[in-house]
Amino acid sequence: MTRMQARADSIRTSGHEPSPTPPAGMRSAVPQVQLDDDPALRAEILEAIADLAGRSAWTLGAEVDAFEAEFAAYCETEHAIGVSSGTDALALALRALGVGPGDEVVVPANSFIASAEAVTLVGATPRFADVDPFSANLTEETLAPALTPRTRAVIAVHLYGRTVDMAPIVALARAAGARVIEDACQAHGARYRGRRVGGLGDVAAFSFYPAKNLGAWGDGGAVTTDDPELADRIRLLRCHGERPRYQHRIVGTTARLDAIQAAVLRRKLPRLDAWNDARRAIARRLTAGLIGSFVSQPADAAPDGDHVYHQYVVTSSDRDGLRRHLSERGIATGVHYPVPIHRSRAYAAHRPGAPQLPVAERLAEQVCSLPMFPSMTARMVDRVLEAVQAYRPLGSVAS
Ligand SMILES: *Cc1c(COP(=O)(O)O)cnc(C)c1O
Numbered sequence: 001m002t003r004m005q006a007r008a009d010s011i012r013t014s015g016h017e018p019s020p021t022p023p024a025g026m027r028s029a030v031p032q033v034q035l036d037d038d039p040a041l042r043a044e045i046l047e048a049i050a051d052l053a054g055r056s057a058w059t060l061g062a063e064v065d066a067f068e069a070e071f072a073a074y075c076e077t078e079h080a081i082g083v084s085s086g087t088d089a090l091a092l093a094l095r096a097l098g099v100g101p102g103d104e105v106v107v108p109a110n111s112f113i114a115s116a117e118a119v120t121l122v123g124a125t126p127r128f129a130d131v132d133p134f135s136a137n138l139t140e141e142t143l144a145p146a147l148t149p150r151t152r153a154v155i156a157v158h159l160y161g162r163t164v165d166m167a168p169i170v171a172l173a174r175a176a177g178a179r180v181i182e183d184a185c186q187a188h189g190a191r192y193r194g195r196r197v198g199g200l201g202d203v204a205a206f207s208f209y210p211a212k213n214l215g216a217w218g219d220g221g222a223v224t225t226d227d228p229e230l231a232d233r234i235r236l237l238r239c240h241g242e243r244p245r246y247q248h249r250i251v252g253t254t255a256r257l258d259a260i261q262a263a264v265l266r267r268k269l270p271r272l273d274a275w276n277d278a279r280r281a282i283a284r285r286l287t288a289g290l291i292g293s294f295v296s297q298p299a300d301a302a303p304d305g306d307h308v309y310h311q312y313v314v315t316s317s318d319r320d321g322l323r324r325h326l327s328e329r330g331i332a333t334g335v336h337y338p339v340p341i342h343r344s345r346a347y348a349a350h351r352p353g354a355p356q357l358p359v360a361e362r363l364a365e366q367v368c369s370l371p372m373f374p375s376m377t378a379r380m381v382d383r384v385l386e387a388v389q390a391y392r393p394l395g396s397v398a399s
Contacts, residue, residue, distance in 0.1 A: 086207020
């Protein structure tokens with residue numbers, strides 16, 4: 001990789017993985033993600049922020065209350081609580097469930113590290129599960145061997161925006177006495193058996209990191225649940241256990257959603273379903289156009305599930321060669337994720353005696369996220385397809 005290619009791009013994708021920068025002269029070819037490029041949307045958001053500035057309304061308040069009501073209605077859940085990030089949403093959900101030291105929480109090894117960090121942050125221990133080779137998600141089969149008598153919760157990650165087959169996972173977790181947390185940070189708006197993600201387990205976490213399907217202009221997150229007691233505890237925890245002012249009922253933290261971010265999210269939420277439809281349409285064109293190429297297409301939605309294509313992830317046995325080939329043609333790509341969580345340095349302590357998780361380990365070597373964002377044009381899709389079709393993996397016979 002050249003020095004220029006190794007330089008980090010200014011837009012980071014959801015996995016916090018910098019894309020290689022295309023060679024000079026091709027900088028604006030096809031980015032991996034492109035955010036909020038609609039001038040009408042930008043103007044609406046700036047107006048809302050100016051209004052907040054006029055009122056010095058920065059923390060919680062009416063804008064956050066309104067967003068919470070709108071997001072709960074969107075997710076078809078009783079409650080939504082705005083918080084400071086997806087990681088905090090997961091950690092607060094765990095704390096509200098009473099998960100702590102001595103407890104184990106099952107986390108798929110093929111996810112963004114935050115899915116595990118939240119468990120560690122509350123003093124519990126992540127137990128890493130492998131994932132299904134077809135869907136790249138946790139399944140009943142990969143969950144079962146990770147359950148122990150100490151399992152208190154299971155985190156089901158709707159990775160890349162593809163819904164997990166929740167029913168068998170909830171049944172298995174219930175039988176083991178464990179609660180179910182959805183990590184819906186990549187799947188805003190997806191449906192499973194008619195219901196939105198966010199309402200499929202006991203409690204769910206969303207991230208509004210800018211590159212997510214619903215992104216803020218900075219960090220933000222939300223917890224959704226139908227359980228009024230959990231919702232109440234999370235409201236207390238996100239703001240110092242305070243109710244009313246300076247009456248601290250429990251030890252909490254600072255993990256509130258900013259009013260500015262709520263204002264941004266309120267302007268974007270009404271557009272989310274159309275953006276997800278655009279992502280699905282782009283994915284259909286990519287999948288059709290990749291037939292006959294040397295890469296494997298991602299699994300489409302299951303018949304009773306959904307896919308909102310937060311990422312469009314192909315696999316190749318020569319992934320790094322594929323990325324170099326695409327980069328030379330001005331096409332930026334990402335890797336979600338290059339190291340499975342249980343092999344990361346941060347979780348080195350978990351490695352001795354750690355189970356072999358062969359699917360997560362193989363995926364980390366083979367996955368490549370192609371460009372995917374709602375405003376991706378037909379011309380951009382064609383450029384990506386032409387470039388991938390021209391790719392020949394190492395050791396293949398030239399045609
Ligand atoms: C982005 C993400 C998170 C963390 O969200 P932040 O808002 O960045 O803290 C957690 N889990 C998954 C699967 C994510 O993609």
